[in-house]
Amino acid sequence: MNKRLGVYICHCGGNISDYVDVEKVKESIEGEEGVFLAKTTMFACSDATQKEMVEDIRNNNLDGLVVASCSPKLHLLTFRAVSERALLNKYNYVHANIREQGSWAHSDDKAGATAKAIQLVRSAVAKVRLARSLDPIIIPSKKAVAVIGAGVAGMRAAIELSDMGCPVTLIEREHFVGGRTSQWDILFTTNQTGKELVTKLYNDIAGRDNITLITGAEVISNTGSIGDFVLKIRVTPRYIMDKCDENNLAKAIEVCPVVVPDNFNFTITSRKAIYHNFPSEYPHYPVIDIENCTRCGECEKVCKSVDFSQQEQIVEVNVGSVMMATGFDPYTPGEGEFGYKLSDFAVTLPQFKRITDLNEGRLVYKGKEIRNIAYIYCVGSRQSEGDNNYCSRYCCTSAIHASLEAKRKFSNISNFHFTRGVRTYGKQELLYAESLRMGDIYFQAYEENPPSVDVNNGEISVSINDIMTGGREITVEPDLLVLVTGMVPRSDNSVASIFKLPKGRDRFFNEIHMKLRPVETVIDGITICGACQGPKNITESVNSALSAAAKSFSFVNKGQLALEPIIAEVDKETCNWCGKCQEACPFDAVKMVKEGEKEVAVINNSVCKGCGMCLPVCPVNAIDLIAFSDNEIENMIDALSSNI
């Protein structure tokens, strides 16, 4: 029986229709066999259009639906849900991707993009004509989530999941939790310190039975998929016993001959290879930095708590969903970039924040009292060349906040801000207004004429053609130059390759859609949140963490998942058991059974994963994959080649 099909072609605002003539696509498709109605729509995913589709399906007894729009990764489920609301089995819906693989890929060739869109829609129509009603396959899903990264985003997400009754494994690569937030002093807008925030989160986590925190832990492999991920985690020991004598430990730190830059203070100070954590870092146990330790044995002589016999461990964790909260790195300017490394008194914003935190009474850095401070904005962000052409969003507010805190904490501080336009959005604008009231001076330049920095005999001068004063050249000679650096992806993002996570143009992890599916990735069951996804302040990171927690929980909360009923099926008439399909199946889903006198292959539906590996090996072509049958694929190929 011929199907009655509905076809909708989306403008996607102008994302599609700016390059594809959607009316022409509609006209070309109207005469196709089975097409009962064809419509163009501004946004196929809008509520109004979805309602219209439901009404069209019901009123016209449609038994097949095609939407030509963006990638199916984004809206396949949306339109399947539309079908279900119209009481049409959702597997009678076929998606045509005319945006990512149409208008965007061929924005340089409008005629070509339109011709391709027509063929893609014809191909989808060819497939839906043969589609049949199916029921999903139900599989168990492990009710547990792994959160990778124990910064504020990861910790907050773990607490949220725990509140929902979901067991969580919180995995932190460093030996201490808190991430970047533990490095900050007073935060805007709450006025609590980073230490207070991390302490609150850590104490909350420590009191929960259903959160397992593993520090010094790195994910080294992942097998399995949504509902059943198996992570292997390498746990590095601290080489110090739990019950450590603090007096002896102090002696051990004193005698340790190895001195390395302290990354907690962004290398403005140094530490020993055996070191204690900062008060804002948890758990409160010291650690030996084994990569830099020379094993000289001096510490062992004075401290019995040192234990080099501790071994690396491999831990296996089985979870239904994985959440990435691996954070960011601050941008490190190149040598000579706005005077960086040419003077000891040119520092980055994170370094400046640590300097103000470490000083009391007077602001002194490298023996010099600091009074006049210049800030150059957008260093490593909004660059016209290179990778970092994005705005890091947090740095304008952070720089203004840090400058105000310096002014409040120390006397006689003057702040000079060299900006490219201040982006203190939302309530952060109040901070900018306060800064102006407090007498901070702001200059502004365009991208093509940034401020210049000269360093002569260690003295820094910063010059700008200030557009606020009609391009007048203004020079400031500060005691300290602060480079307001943005966020970049973690330099070691090896965990991304383990999970095959896609990255965007900015090299941060990429969500499926920034508005519609903001914490999901194309890898089913893996969510992302916080600054590993792109520059965010703490509030934004936590908001995304809560969203990702809800999404990850939705994958595991029922204890089962509905999977696609895309499995192999055997034509028993054609099959003459040879065993090749059984050999090809990696899941042991094919068995031989006797049908009267004949031996034939049979598929175990609950085990078959629908990979199709058994298909090409069958010498008599007796196996098809549901929804990918010879008939369907060859009809799609015919449609794609129909105008040749």
Next chain:
Amino acid sequence: MEKKSARILVFSTEKISDPAIDMAGLLKLHYPPTVYTIAVPCSSGIKPRWIMHAYEQGFDGVFIAADGSDCTYGESCTEKTGRLVEVTHQMMKGRNIDPARLRMAAICSVCSESFVKQIKSFNQYLLQSTKS
């Protein structure tokens, strides 16, 4: 009239290589608009008869954007996809079709640039071979 671009059928995989092809579009990495994709669950499940059908229907080339070692269905995917390409090459030779009109490359979920590079080079080959 001389063809501007060859007609290429790409078999991509839903979880691995199709996201890379989507991302190529997102990044506005252009390739010929006569490249059409059919996404399947796994590259090792492509039947040689589908590929042969594409040639019969006038496609100049078929490109398998394979899962490679990233395949979620198992490590044997690479070997099995290689084997089906071998079988298809034999069938192509039997029908006097240049085996180089079938190409396979592992395209991971972030290999957008690699996909576009491969397709452009394949397109060039097909245009030259049809000219000669």
